[in-house]
Amino acid sequence: MNGVNRRGILQMGAIGTASLAAAAVASPLDDARMLPHAIAPDQFRAAVKQLRAIVGDAWVFADPESTLPYTKSLIPDPQHRHVPSGAVAPASVEEVQAILKVANRYGLPLWPVSTGKNMGYGMATPATSGQMILDLKRMNRIIEIDAELGTALVEPGVTYQDLRDYLDANKLPFWLDVPTVGPIVSPVGNTLERGVGYTPYGDHFFMQCGMEVVLADGSLVRTGMGSVKNATAWQAFKWGYGPYLDGIFTQSNFGVVTKLGFWLMPAPPAYKPFVVQYDEMDDVAKVTDTIRPFRMNNLIPNGVLIMGAAYQLAMFNRRADFWTEARQMPDDVIKAAARQRGLGMWNTYFALYGTDEIIAAIEPIVRGAFEASGGRVLTEKEMGDNPWFQHHASLMKGGMTLEEIGIVRWRGSGGGMVAFAPVAAAKGAETRGQTALAKEILAKYDFDYAPAYAVGGRELHHIIFLLYDKSDPEEEKKADACVREMIVRFAERGWAAYRTGVSTMDLVAQQYGAANNALNARIKQALDPNHILAPGKQGIM
């Protein structure tokens, strides 16, 4: 049944990847489900024609079949509210500017993506149906690597693997800091989402330096020192002069980022990875309190991961290997399975960097603190080729791996996952409280608790991967309800998400309050009065 949702986007009842494939013979112009509500079909057709004139026929995807890859998403979307109208892939800044002109002329909403692999948060799908994906994958030049300063300037379509290959080919002695799915994703997309990695350069937005942005009206801005004529320090100094602008182009819909600068980590002469294991769920409080001072004084310099056993098991196993009941997998079952594989209930991966002398000086201090709190401190000597240890040892030096994507196979055959990522202050009582609340809500819906805490300086991102079977419509509905309940109930305790999937962007925005929402709306109105850039992104229409 056709209907207009509260965002005013035309929708029909059941539409999904399968039904899109089945409908491949139909023109999207006959299919009101995918069209932006504000555009009549003939106007949409005219806009598409103009887009083709800009980028060429091969780079406009405006029928159900060619749009299909852009509809794929792992997060629950039981009401099919995130179906794009098509995609357009420009090759240059000038083409982006020309596309924006067309979008303003016709009121065509555009959802920019860099590599479009925002897994667990919606992939390339838009916050509201009918948006056309502005796919920047063809803009994939590594524009500059400054080998003296250790800086990079890249376009959106460059992947971490592209950059790694370039550094290796040119024998440049730098490490990259990568998310755990590095090879196929982009520094630009990841940094704009304020993503994280696991070397000392793990806070990607902190290590970002300078942007080029196309605003909705087509004007081009360079942030920081990039605005200065004959600039030589664009990638060297973050702050420039006057209001700091880069932040407003992250997790927002205020512009299209066409270049991004960031810093590269000089490869250290020595590196030593560790894991600390604890056996009880409640021990997360001990880990947090032990690690906090070392992150504050930087004796442990990297983005530490505290990995829950169920998350670790899910990387290389399926749920049915351990547990066949529908209800949440109990702690004692998880604990036993983990122990058999040389894992604890919590596995905290950190590393020391520098010279052998520096590492030898720091190791006893850190080791002593963890052991005093009941942790087992293990290194390559004890862990050997344990695949989980090897995986994290590689990540903490910027290694390229896709092993973690295995978690999507945990349950059933349909591969569904959605990340809920509340922020916790780095205090044991906070992480213990978050873990208890997550377990309680997930258990109500029969989902397992598969967590990771990514430790920043004074906070932790609690990454709760809700793993479900997307091929089961009932389970998809339950997953959707469960993640919404987590967002609302965590926020009641002051715990809001740092990032969220396209289906819950408005719900998370609500947790940040009316004044914050109103300011974002005013900036949006000033920069994009026709609301053509990613309406609904971060809850900003």
Ligand SMILES: Cc1cc2nc3c(=O)[nH]c(=O)nc-3n(C[C@H](O)[C@H](O)[C@H](O)COP(=O)(O)OP(=O)(O)OC[C@H]3O[C@@H](n4cnc5c(N)ncnc54)[C@H](O)[C@@H]3O)c2cc1C
């Ligand atoms: C198992 C697993 C592990 C993961 N591990 C990590 C991890 O360790 N760290 C982490 O941070 N994430 C992680 N992720 C989440 C995600 O896959 C990565 O963050 C990934 O980098 C995002 O995809 P992308 O780089 O293709 O970004 P994109 O999908 O291209 O972009 C993400 C969003 O940013 C905006 N955007 C992108 N480019 C532009 C642009 N040029 N201009 C304006 N707006 C833009 C858009 O809203 C877009 O939807 C993980 C996911 C899974 C499934």
